[in-house]
Amino acid sequence: MGSEERGEMPARRVQRTEGRERLNRARVLETAIRLADEDGIEKLSMRRLGDELGVEAMSLYNHVSNKEDLLNGMIDALYGEIDLPVHDESWKTALRKRSVSVRAVLLRHPWANGLMDSATHAGPSTMRHHDRVLGTFRNGGFSLAMTAHAFSALDSYVYGFAKQEKALPFDSGEEAAAMAHVMLGQLPAGEYPYLHELMAKHVLRPGYSYAEEFAFGLELVLDALERAKDSTAEGKA
Amino acid sequence: MGSEERGEMPARRVQRTEGRERLNRARVLETAIRLADEDGIEKLSMRRLGDELGVEAMSLYNHVSNKEDLLNGMIDALYGEIDLPVHDESWKTALRKRSVSVRAVLLRHPWANGLMDSATHAGPSTMRHHDRVLGTFRNGGFSLAMTAHAFSALDSYVYGFAKQEKALPFDSGEEAAAMAHVMLGQLPAGEYPYLHELMAKHVLRPGYSYAEEFAFGLELVLDALERAKDSTAEGKA
DNA sequence: ACCTGAACACCGTTCAAGT
DNA sequence: ACCTGAACACCGTTCAAGT
Numbered sequence A, B: 001m002g003s004e005e006r007g008e009m010p011a012r013r014v015q016r017t018e019g020r021e022r023l024n025r026a027r028v029l030e031t032a033i034r035l036a037d038e039d040g041i042e043k044l045s046m047r048r049l050g051d052e053l054g055v056e057a058m059s060l061y062n063h064v065s066n067k068e069d070l071l072n073g074m075i076d077a078l079y080g081e082i083d084l085p086v087h088d089e090s091w092k093t094a095l096r097k098r099s100v101s102v103r104a105v106l107l108r109h110p111w112a113n114g115l116m117d118s119a120t121h122a123g124p125s126t127m128r129h130h131d132r133v134l135g136t137f138r139n140g141g142f143s144l145a146m147t148a149h150a151f152s153a154l155d156s157y158v159y160g161f162a163k164q165e166k167a168l169p170f171d172s173g174e175e176a177a178a179m180a181h182v183m184l185g186q187l188p189a190g191e192y193p194y195l196h197e198l199m200a201k202h203v204l205r206p207g208y209s210y211a212e213e214f215a216f217g218l219e220l221v222l223d224a225l226e227r228a229k230d231s232t233a234e235g236k237a
Numbered sequence C, D: 001a002c003c004t005g006a007a008c009a010c011c012g013t014t015c016a017a018g019t
Helices: A025-039 A046-052 A057-062 A067-079 A091-108 A124-139 A144-167 A174-186 A193-203 A210-236 B025-039 B046-052 B057-062 B067-079 B091-108 B124-139 B144-167 B174-186 B193-203 B210-236
Strands: none
Touching: A025 A046, A025 A067, A046 A057, A046 A067, A067 A124, A091 A124, A091 A144, A091 A210, A124 A144, A124 B193, A144 A210, A144 B144, A144 B193, A144 B210, A174 A193, A193 B124, A193 B144, A210 B144, A210 B210, B025 B046, B025 B067, B046 B057, B046 B067, B067 B124, B091 B124, B091 B144, B091 B210, B124 B144, B144 B210, B174 B193
């Protein structure tokens, strides 16, 4: 079957898929990211991705070695979206901006954070990102050991916050407030007195937004790193 | 329906499934946790879990409403494994121990962290855990607003660290060192100078262990929270 | 009340075959 | 070089049926 298709080929080749670019890895990755953003990562299958690209699922294997490779590629592409720290600012300003950018990327692509710990093979954008962060600490006067400490502490906080933020059933906005209200009603005050207090007197305040906690913790960590750096610098000087 | 069950009951009931306990939710959850620990969460299917329990997959639906409920139940069971902060110690000591316990649980069950942000419906163990952590801050002299800050910052760090730790291709031990050596060889020093430096002069040191970074960052955050608490307390007093 | 068998609508991936 | 169709070995979940 399929041999009926042969016959005379026109001298000038017809665009095989008219009006549609040929498939390539970048197009596969960006479409996969869009699908994950729109419908959630659990709905992203090779078959759905193929459909979206006007191609059979099996064609994807020409551009991606398997689904794990697809997911790793998506993560690396997201690292490309993060603003790199710039070198003509203080380490603190540069890394504050970078951290805000990381969080913005994770808000845009909520499925990504949960995938990052299984993405063992770091791609080039990921490596470049980490290299620039390390460089920012080193050029800011951090010793090598203190750079390792600082890198770990800062990124633990930043990625951890994004994770907490996602897990929270409330955030801000009206529907969230309504939901928090319902939750409060179901919460046995006797059994969980402190949760009850937090919900009743803090979370249900008019202007409440969990998102604002990010800045507090970020400043807390950056200030603490600055102090840690200075104290060891004094010790050595 | 169900009225067919009436009739004469034998005086002594026969064990229905000989030598095997009857299925119940707790047994389903603990078996699922064990399977996830042993073979990884991606291998945990309703069918495999049924097999392990000597039952068809469909029987599980009598004890769990669907797979999401199963996963939520597993997460809540893990919260039961975490040592609660004890009230007769200082907030700092109590929360240090609790944080170490959280990390230990996440090391024992590496699949759990990635699931927590999708586990929207917190179970009773989860609620109790959070309530006790909040209570520890409150009784330690933190204002309600500062408790919210502290809770967010501390747990962002703790869960974030566990996440980073899992993502890292090296940790400690001999095979890890060998792997780091290979990675270093493949790392273009010109393109990633700071990554190269960190690997060559820090990670490949004989006694290196990323795990030790946990304590540094934990102390950093706890100390910073103590300072933040005291400075607002002064402001108010 | 709890368990099962068959079925449905999906998965990721392989392989040989097509152009 | 890239794409496809058929097939394999799986999924989660439903439903009617059994005890």
